[in-house]
Amino acid sequence: xxxxxxxxxxxxxxxxxxxxxxxxxxxxxxxxxxxxxxxxxxxxxxxxxxxxxxxxxxxxxxxxxxxxxxxxxxxxxxxxxxxxxxxxxxxxxxxxxxxxxxxxxxxxxxxxxxxxxxxxxxxxxxxxxxxxxxxxxxxxxxxxxxxxxxxxxxxxxxxxxxxxxxxxxxxxxxxxxxxxxxxxxxxxxxxxxxxxxxxxxxxxxxxxxxxxxxxxxxxxxxxxxxxxxxxxxxxxxxxxxxxxxxxxxxxxxxxxxxxxxxxxxxxxxxxxxxxxxxxxxxxxxxxxxxxxxxxxxxxxxxxxxxxxxxxxxxxxxxxxxxxxxxxxxxxxxxxxxxxxx
Ligand code: FO1
Numbered sequence: 001x002x003x004x005x006x007x008x009x010x011x012x013x014x015x016x017x018x019x020x021x022x023x024x025x026x027x028x029x030x031x032x033x034x035x036x037x038x039x040x041x042x043x044x045x046x047x048x049x050x051x052x053x054x055x056x057x058x059x060x061x062x063x064x065x066x067x068x069x070x071x072x073x074x075x076x077x078x079x080x081x082x083x084x085x086x087x088x089x090x091x092x093x094x095x096x097x098x099x100x101x102x103x104x105x106x107x108x109x110x111x112x113x114x115x116x117x118x119x120x121x122x123x124x125x126x127x128x129x130x131x132x133x134x135x136x137x138x139x140x141x142x143x144x145x146x147x148x149x150x151x152x153x154x155x156x157x158x159x160x161x162x163x164x165x166x167x168x169x170x171x172x173x174x175x176x177x178x179x180x181x182x183x184x185x186x187x188x189x190x191x192x193x194x195x196x197x198x199x200x201x202x203x204x205x206x207x208x209x210x211x212x213x214x215x216x217x218x219x220x221x222x223x224x225x226x227x228x229x230x231x232x233x234x235x236x237x238x239x240x241x242x243x244x245x246x247x248x249x250x251x252x253x254x255x256x257x258x259x260x261x262x263x264x265x266x267x268x269x270x271x272x273x274x275x276x277x278x279x280x281x282x283x284x285x286x287x288x289x290x291x292x293x294x295x296x297x298x299x300x301x302x303x304x305x306x307x308x309x310x311x312x313x314x315x316x317x318x319x320x321x322x323x324x325x326x327x328x329x330x331x332x333x334x335x336x337x338x339x340x341x
Contacts, residue, residue, distance in 0.1 A: 002132075002227075003206035004033045004213025005048040006065050007239065007247050009055035011206040014323025016056065016126045018331065021324065028127040029196035033208070034112070035139035035181055035216035038164050041084045041091065043099040044106055047164075048213065049116055049129060050098060057123035059094075065247075068094040088169040113190050130192030132217040137181040139163035139212055143174045163212065172249035176256035181216055189223045200232030202334040204327075205286070207239040207246060207315070210266050211253035218286065227273075228284045233334040234273055235289035237326065238263040241315050242295040263292040264299040264306075272307030289333045291315065291326070309337060 003012055012030050019026045030052060037046045047066065054060035054068055061069045071092035079085040091099065098119065105115045112131045120129055143166070145159035154160050158177065166172060181187075197203065208214050218224045227234060240263050245251045251261040259269045271277050271285020287308045292299045293315035303310035311333055317323040 001028065001030045001204045001206060002208075002214055002217050003030055003048075003052070004208030004217075005036065005051040005248075006055075008032070008048070008206040008208040008213065009051045009060070010317045010323055011204075011208075011237065011326065012052060012127060013055055013320065014317060014325075015204065015327040015331075017320055017324040018327035020126065022328070023331070026201075029192065029200075030127050030129050031132050031190075031193040031196060031217060032116075032129055033213040033217050034131045034133060035137055035212055036163055036167075037136070038138055038162055040089065040164075041079055043091070043096075043103045045091075045099055045164075046102070046112070046116075046131070049131060050095070052129050053098070053116070053119055053123075053125075056125040056127060056129075057120075067092050071095065086165075086169070089164060113192055128192070128196075130190050130196065132190065132193055132223065133187045133220050134190050135183060135187035137184045137187050137216065137220065139216060140180045140182060141166040141174075142177045142180060144177060167249070172252040176252065178256060179212060179215075179253070181219070184216075184219060185221065187220050189220050189226060193223070194226055197226040197230045197232070200230050201338070202331060203227060203230055203232040203234040204330050204334070205234065205236035205270070207237040209245075209248055209250045209253055210239055210259075210269060211250070211257055214270075215253075215257075224283070224286065227286050233288050233337045234286055235291065235330050235334045235337070236267065236270060236287050237291045237330055238266055238293065238296070238315065240266055240296075241293040246315070262299065263290075263296040264302040267292075267299075267303045267308055267310070268306050275307045288337050289330075291330055291333065309333070 033048045061067050076090050102115050111134045116129050140160045148159050150156035254261050259265050267290040270287050277283050289309045290303050292312050294312050297312035300310040313329040
């Protein structure tokens, strides 16, 4: 599975439940976005991996949507009093335990893959988490800033924010001109990600943010090729229901890259694996199948026209059962496609 943060974790929990119920022999690997990661107060923060870790171990704060349940903020208040962390980004006391452990291991020479392997050993998650890459590819957002002088970082009239500032401080309210992952060109997929893709029967693309989560994962050099080369059947789930992003600010991100906020447009953006998108390079799209919400049944023929098999099913994941039902629908479509000659 390819997944981002909160929405992705909910879907992964549904897949784990469906596997437990009906496919106990199956193993699940999750390739998690690392573009939201950043350094803060000398600590390496990895929000999407932590959303996965906390949600799958039952430690997540379901109400707030991120962080740990039963959290306190004594240390964070001190950090803010010293001006070490901004008031718009809170590091809870329990959460800090994870960040300090991670940073200690990184400083001792462990890779991010080794770090998440150690962190998840503490709980029986039932799935294996992998960072999409062990290289740092922090997402930055370029916004218009009339009057800003050109620097070697940005063009005149533009300014760059770290994704976390754009997302948590500004709630994506400043229009993004484009996204820029620093260091992306020299990143490579993690070994765990490649092994998972090259050994897969089914590859599921979670209903995460198609730009800053799934987009960042598949733009890591070599990742899209590994998905195309995977023996697995690729089925994605639309993150858009009835023209609106299910959560987060996916619509603000899609607007920045000129993709309409609708279920068919996102499928077309990911592309059909059965079609070469770029003759010279032979680059293909990602998808064999695509699930849209029952509300978007009209999108099915449009997606099929693009060379992708589509089904309209209930997409809202309100609880574990509805998430497991969605997982079953995705797995069933993949198996149906695999059974075709
Ligand atoms: N999101 C917020 O809206 N406000 C916060 O103060 C905040 C702190 C935070 C700390 C650690 C962490 O792993 C995530 C945190 N998040 C916070 C959520 C995070 O910004 C988002 O979950 C992802 O980056 C988007 O997928």
